[in-house]
Amino acid sequence: MxxxxxxxxxxxxxxxxxxxxxxxxxxxxxxxxxxxxxxxxxxxxQPPQMVMGGAFEDSSDGPFGHGYGEGISAGADTEDWIVSRDKHRYDEIFYTLMPVNGKVTGINAKKEMMNSRLPNTVLGKIWKLADCDKDGMLDDEEFALAQHLIKVKLEGFELPTELPIHLVPPSHRKNPTADILYNHQED
Ligand SMILES: [Ca+2]
Missing domain, CATH: 1.20.5 (Single alpha-helices involved in coiled-coils or other helix-helix interfaces)
Incomplete structure (x- = not known):
């Protein structure tokens, strides 16, 4: 060599x-x-429930893609907050849970959520997704969201690890315009 x-x-x-x-x-x-x-x-x-957030922009099949408008994806293409459609029902439960300053405690919410008979691991995941401001309590919108996620899971759909933007309760949404204005004034 x-x-x-x-x-x-x-x-x-x-x-x-x-x-x-x-x-x-x-x-x-x-x-x-x-x-x-x-x-x-x-x-x-991949099954659409595995795809986070922008599943719809990426899907070349549009509304004909598998899982479009189902489960966690329901409401992604609507103007209104999908949870608000059943919120009156969730509100009825919410007000039986003795909310203080518009929020139910973790313990009271937990008791109600356990009625779903979903395993604690799943309910823990739902809690994390629903308690948007992470204050350990649920306001009426967060509670409605938790109930919505329970419904999604009970219908056999998978839950995401992060809350898709279309499911974020209106009062917890950041208003980008307001942010810009606010930051501008700070300068
Ligand atoms: Ca909260």
């Missing part, structure tokens, strides 16, 4: 290197984009 190398014209190496770089470059530009397409295709085959 060493002897063979001795006879080898090393001046050819640079061009070999250039060729190698060129081919790697070509591979990066062509193969990678192909690979990315494959990954994207693979991702689009």
């Amino acid at each position: 060493q002897e063979q190398l001795l006879h080898y014209d090393f001046s050819k190496f640079p061009s070999l290197k250039v060729k190698l770089i060129e081919s790697v470059d070509r591979m990066l530009s062509t193969k990678i984009s192909g690979l990315m397409n494959m990954i994207r295709e693979e991702e689009s085959k």
